[in-house]
Amino acid sequence: AQTVTQSQPEMSVQEAETVTLSCTYDTSESNYYLFWYKQPPSRQMILVIRQEAYKQQNATENRFSVNFQKAAKSFSLKISDSQLGDTAMYFCAFWGTSGSRLTFGEGTQLTVNP
Amino acid sequence: DVKVTQxxxxxxxxxxxxxxxxxxxxxxxxxxxxxxxxxxLGLRLIYFSYDVKMKEKGDIPEGYSVSREKKERFSLILESASTNQTSMYLCASTIGTLGAYEQYFGPGTRLTVT
Structure with a gap:
């Protein structure tokens, strides 16, 4: 079974600075998808970014980018120019093409301070 | 605008x-x-459904059942609520191949069993 590990339960960053959230996973599959989801306080969870394992290029979405290291099974999220609205719980998730479910990490609570 | 309600x-x-x-x-x-x-613990899958009247167990189905009589509606049933079922429950939906695409989440139901 796949596992996803987020080793940082809580992080904080000053507004306008850059922060990196870590995620590692364990799988024997060669093709899979990785996701970062964001859950703001009292609001619905939304997708931040998605990476397909067979694509070499790291995904980016505006201020959000990933560092995907397939050999190391690492998938970190970088948030540049942090904003107060980035305060949220962030979940890393994995889906393997042979599986039928999304596996989530434990989550990282990010606080952006003014 | 896509919408999942609970x-x-x-x-x-x-x-x-x-x-x-x-x-x-x-x-x-x-x-x-x-x-x-x-x-x-992050998010743990209880049940999922890939079509009307179809259901599959997730990772923690014990004490729960589900019903999907119409495509747009998916119900979770706690047959006999227990205090260890106090939790936040999230519903999600997605199109196409399970897991490969963005999941859209509802706002969540915070259930307290006393």
Whole structure:
């Protein structure tokens, strides 16, 4: 079974600075998808970014980018120019093409301070 | 705009009661999911459904059942609520191949069993 590990339960960053959230996973599959989801306080969870394992290029979405290291099974999220609205719980998730479910990490609570 | 709604944001029930949590999506998605979210454990899949009247067990199905009579509606049933089922319950839906695409989440139901 796949596992996803987020080793940082809580992080904080000053507004306008850059922060990196870590995620590692364990799988024997060669093709899979990785996701970062964001859950703001009292609001619905939304997708931040998605990476397909067979694509070499790291995904980016505006201020959000990933560092995907397939050999190391690492998938970190970088948030540049942090904003107060980035305060949220962030979940890393994995889906393997042979599986039928999304596996989530434990989550990282990010606080952006003014 | 895509939308997943859940019948209640907060619910308080007594031990032994039968509890129904309803989820409705307006995106004509084939796949629907029920997760529970607990601190330090991330999201864990309870059940999912890939079509009307079809269901599959997730990772923690014990004590739960589901019903999907219509494509847009997926219900989670706690047959006899227990205090260890106190949690946040999230519903989600997605189109196409399970897991490969973005999941759209509802706002969640915070259930307290006393």
């Amino acid at each position: 019948s209640s944001r907060y619910l308080v029930k007594r031990t032994g009661e039968k509890v129904f949590l309803e989820c409705v999506q307006d995106m004509d998605h084939e796949n629907m999911f029920w997760y529970r979210q607990d601190p330090g």
